[in-house]
Amino acid sequence: MSGEENKATLLELGAVEPLTKLLTHEDKTVRRNATMIFGILTSNNDVKKLLRKLDVMNSVIAQLTPEEEVVIHEFASLCLANMSVEYTGKVQILEHGGLEPLIRLLRSPDPDVKKNSIESIYNLAQDFECRAALQELNAIPPVLDLLKSEYPIIQLLALKTLGAMTNSKKSQAMLRDNQGLDQLIKILETKDLNDLHIEALSVVANCLEDMDSMVLIQRTGALQKLLAFAESSTVPDIQKNAAKAIAKAAYYSYVCATAEAEGIQPLVNTLSSKRDGAVANAATVLTNMALQEPLREAMQSHELMQALIGPLGSANTLVQSRVALAVAATACDVEARTELRNRGGLEPLVELLHSKNNEVRRHASQAVMVCANDELTATELCKLGALDILEEINLSISLKNKFSEAAYNKLLNNNLSLKYSQTGYLSSNDIISDGFYDSGRINPGTKLLPLKELCLQEPGHRRAVLLINNKSADASLSMEDKSSDMSYGRSISSSSSLRRASKEKPKKNSSRFSTGFGWPTELKSEPTSGRNTVLSKSATKEKGPKKARGKREEEKIREEEEVLAIPKLAGEGGPEKEWYPPSDPGFCTYVYEVTKSVLPMTNIKEQIEALAKL
Template identity: 55%
Template sequence: MKAENRKLFHELEVEKCLVTLLGSESDGPKIAASQAISAMSENSSSKDFFNTQGIPQLVQLLRSDNEEVREAAALALANLTTCNPVNANAAAEADGIDPLISILSSKRDGAVANAATVLTNMAMQEPLRTSIQSHDIMHALMGPLHSDNPVVQSKAALTVAATACDVEARAELKNCGGLEPLVELLYSKNDEVRRHASWAVMVCAGDELMAVEFCRLGALDILEEINLSVRRKNKFSEAAYNKLLNNNLSLKYSQIGYLSSSNIISDGFYDYGRINPGTKLLPLKELCFQEPSDQRAVLLINSKASDNAGFGSPTEEKAEPASGRNTAASRSAAKEKGPRKGRGKKEEEKLKEEEEILAVPKLTGESSDKEWFPPSDPDFCVYVYEVTKSILPITNIKEQIEALAKYVAEKMGGKISKEKLPDFGWELHISELKFQLKSNVIPIGYIKKGIFYHRALLFKALADKIGLGCSLVRGEYGRAWNEVKLQNESRKGATGGLPQPEVYIVDVMFHPGSLLRLQSREADLYRFL
């Protein structure tokens, strides 16, 4: 129908006739009237007219026993509610949500696609989205997501994107088995299906647990492949890929070797080392259960205390811990005490063995049946407490950075000259920790002799705890560094305002606290061998 014809029909008030036909006793006129309303809805004035007269009648037709009537009514509502929140709200007020969800199990693909469109239009408004979620929408979408019809697949994926906007809805989708079909839809040869599936993945990957699950199902690999194709990629596939990585920072850092200042390291983050694209990154739990080997140590960040007396949260006021209490350092110090008087040599050796056994934390838990928690890190908890107390109050950002760099260097073995780096002995120290912990996973606080990549990770983790913006960059041959942005107020912009901030590398090795301007000779010497 041409636009001028729709305008003419509106002037003749044809909408009133169509509403009357919706109440016809036979199904034929109902179907025809619904189809005509669908066509007339492209006229904005007609769309407004049907808000109070037409939408309630169409909702009633959604409950018809005739599948064709239901499909036609759903099509009319789909067009009336598109880009029209008032009509979407009117359909919900007419109790349209329940019959629309029922239609999702219809055998007619057109009816399913139309119903999904109406629900998507409704879900643009938060109150309606909440109401839709309460009607078990995720379970109802399982059939459409498994459909063979590309139109149904596309509309269903779009409905997921519109309704899975909170943690509870995403958890329900996961429990219903909805993640697997979404990942399968990414393989589709249909551009719209692939685009809407990418959109849904992007929305669902809004929290770390879901992002990790999507990665486990292979979504990241598929999206990476899609984005390499000029023809197949789209803005949603690129956004979904980035969202998955940004909510799975352990994988992002292993694959890309870069965390920005907005990538905040949280408890449970681990640095496995560099992996090639397509290589699966094993979960932390599985890595913790592996026996120690000659592979690179996995560095763990965890500020959650093992008991109620921890110092994990920088926002909570806690009593200052006694020096060395519950730390790895105090445990190792206990082992270094001299021989006890009045005891035989064998008894001393036996006591020493018992102390060493007690000193080793049980990283893998006592039983696989119990709930598993990442290995605790008492020393890192103390680090968080100390930097929160002493460095966070510093008001000058540059001074904060310098103080934190010196603090990190102090905890990781102090200042090292380039000449003495080969004799630093960090490799032996890491090997001893692996043996002591009986694991390749080493909590960062246990490391007392660290080089570039140990110190850069600790700096980033502590900086994130106190809100100090910095990035983490992985280099070659064990190099890693932190980049920060600072204003150089001595250089005014062309208009007298402040210029763009300059990027500096933070030295935590040779001259802790020094800031090296990026691309300067000093910065290059720090980053590269």
């Protein structure tokens, strides 16, 4: 069966599908033999393609439990190593929880199980979602342990896996904290392990992006060893990786030397120079320095964000481009974005999106993308029209770039009401909160009105606006305001409450809520409660003496005018009361009951079932 022809024959005879059912057979011997068969068969591409369609991954992963025999572990992990080569196989292994048992098997006493497991993990680590999952599962310590293996293939696969994983800051820190750098340096110092030096140098080069790892490398004198590799090695890949590590170390040293020489303040001062070339060069140096977090923090103490705002309005495209890129590099922190927003730096940044220069537009889009990482700044950018400009840019093949698309999506993700109105859907990562509202689909180029403006509109033919609000009426509102809010909040989802509210005598200040969301279809012809009350009074008064009718008609008109004038007077008089969205007591009660019932459960399946019933 080990020959390719035999595998193809079994596939043609239709033997693969019935064999998959034996993976879960009650008899351990049958199960073991079936697992061994699939461990061998999955080296054939056509077999792998069929198995992906049959979705047998869950059955294979189930064979990795500690209770199973070592031979089952060996061939089940071999099957996963073969299946994890293609992207679809990676996704299936991740979705069925295959990473955790594979990491556990790295500590198996059997070398074949270790080899197959680390090979599977290496294949999975090529996907960024799998790398993130490996970080969460703390995979680095057991992978580091494999560097001590007596089998070169296991050591090599472990180094390759570390090379893929250490592309992220978190993994670099985890490797450092687990004394991984010491092990890598020992490998580089051992001539007998020269077949591992290429991969070891690659991991070291990745780790030099971490400042603490850089300090550790400098302190141990490992940089001298890297220089020796670059000078004396005759292997091109060793020279290349050694040079890469040295370049990162040299860059770090240069940046630190610049900061230590108190070069930050002169550079910040240069941003206000009248010489465009000097401003552009200063912005470039500051951008490079901002790649190091401690230096970026030091720059903020020199009021860098304020200094960048002026050059953003320069007429020189080179200055515009370099300064916009500096904003993108330095606005990584919440404090920096807050200062940029409060100092009025967002407006000139948004203006640069109109630029006809491709580089200026690209760097401005990158800066907007970075600034849109927090909700307050994203909201302000939307107010300044950034979303509309980016939408227009992305409609043009010649104008759009990857940053303009990313910036547009970032702004939408911080304004879920707008995202839903424009796209008609939300992704699983979009978590709505209080204040989310659905006013219906809007056409491209149409602005979404704020909730307050929608509330102050007259009732029309449009359907009701749906609002999510789990907050109770604010304590600062008067009792009249609260009762008005509550009756209005119910009107969004209940037509019966609307009818009841229309029969009640309104408070004077309730008219601002009664003209809020569009009414449901069956009620859109009904008048507001305030107007309805006035008309009913008029109808009653018509039964009185005719000679009093003229006077009462005048009173009716005056009363009607007073009711209609209340929204205007609220804006014309003293300080306007803070506006609050209408509360929904019924929804608040529902959320409380759901939380009370579901949260105490510890089993996710039970939580889902309970939530579905509610």
